[in-house]
Amino acid sequence: MTSRQIDALDRLWPTYGLTVSDVADGPLDPSALFGREAPVVLEIGSGMGDATAAMAADDPDRDYLAVEVHTPGIANLLDLVGRDGLTNVRVAEGDALDLVHALPVDSLxxxxxxxxDPWPKTRHHKRRIIQAGHxxxxxxxxAPGGVLHCATDWAEYAESMRHTLDGDPELVSPHPGWAPRPAHRPVTKFERRAHREGREVFDLVYHRAVPARTASGDAGA
Known part of the structure; x- marks a missing residue:
């Protein structure tokens, strides 16, 4: 890590950081974590944090909870948070699925x-984050109507993702094929490298279905 990243980790972790193992028993209250009531976006695998910081800066009315295992990436995101004065970002260190378990139902x-990580070898596919149970x-x-947005530059993984997401009974896609690249998703270093190496980038955008209305006009169970 650079000296700037080390300094950011030392100064800002107590305010903006949390360790997943400390909250894994849940429930984790997002409003208490951020100090306000606001829609929450979960960023799984925030890497070096550039995309997360850029989206949070452009979207101050929502809170961004980033989870990452790579300490230099966590430190870099904290450095960006401090540099840009972002108050709507929190950074979790640890396993993303453990963090998701700790969050309340319908909270995102x-x-x-x-x-x-595409885990390209067949024997490693079980480690992929996008599989039916996850x-x-x-x-x-x-929350009903909430968005699950995935992106990858691995064509085989993209097809696997789409098959899995199409198979979920409560997820629907507004796009008949791949989703167009949303303008709010910043171009990451992975995407730039993919373009340099001639690989296509695939976006998949799905919504959690909103419960149908009953005859009386009340939301169904």
Missing amino acids: DAVHVFFP VALLRSRL
Whole structure:
């Protein structure tokens, strides 16, 4: 880590950081974590934090909870938080699924899974974040109408993601094929490298279905 990142970790972790193992028993109250009531976006695998910081800066009315295992990435995001004066970012260190388990049902406005490890070897596919059981967990934490947005530059993983997401009974996609690249998703170093190497980037955007209305006009169970 650079000296600036080390300094940011030392200064800002007590205010903006949390360790997943400390909250894994849950429930984790997002409003208490951020000190306000606001829609929450979960960023799974925030990497060096550039995309998370850029989105949070452009979207001050929502709170961004980033989870990452790579300490230099956590430190870099904290440095960006301090540099840009961002108050709507919190950074969690640890396993993303443990963090999701700790969050209340229906508590998230969006979940972003941008360029996750593709685990390309067949014997490692079980380690992928986008698989049926994990998707069901993520979807359960989305509020009705909330968005699950994935992006990858691995064509085989993209097809696997789409098959899995299409198979979830409560996720719907407004796009008949791949989603167009949303303008709010910043271009990451992974995306730039993919373009340099001639690989296509695939976006998948799904919404948690809103319960149908009953005949009396009340929301269904």
